[in-house]
Amino acid sequence: QVQLQESGPGLVKPSETLSLTCTVSGGSISRYYWNWIRQPPGKGLEWIGYLFYSGITNYNPSLKSRVTILVDTSKSQFSLKLSSVTAADTAVYYCARDLPGTTSRTFDIWGPGTMVTVSS
């Protein structure tokens, strides 16, 4: 049973870089697409971007200039870096896996999420 777990600081100062890690357990990180998705308090979901285990990435154009997603296959982890954060980046951040065997961009496995607050 594949499980995902996000980790990282819960508080980030404005203008600094938000850094989160997602650890994949119970299965391989290889041959799948891995995503970051966020949800501001009381609001809907926003897709941040995906990474294929080989390192290929695709980012939401609205965030592309500030986002980097990397993979460390040796640790079964992938990470998110979001630079120059503002209060608008305050959200619960989820990592999620693409459902294999389809091009539908469906997210079948999600981490529990981690709340990140941007404040001085």
Next chain:
Amino acid sequence: QSVLTQPPSVSAAPGQEVTISCSGSSSNIGNNYVSWYQQLPGTAPKFLIYENNKRPSGIPDRFSGSKSGTSATLGITGLQTGDEADYYCGTWDSSLSAVVFGGGTKLTVL
């Protein structure tokens, strides 16, 4: 504003059925698969439907999905109090080159 449009809320009595609509355009729903997610309070979303109308194992057949043109619909029959949640539609937008979601619909089982 979300790229996909959902009603903010729907409600129905236990045992009844409800539908949740998701409206988009040719660049998203019209030419790509739609997925649906259920988010119970304080938890991560859980996927219910993929490729417009397919249910993963473990999702009861009370949940169904359909798509017509640039709109999609989630149907839930035999409503239970445990179905109270926020429901989101999602798909790929070929113009934006991004996954897009609806704003979410809060289901209340009266």
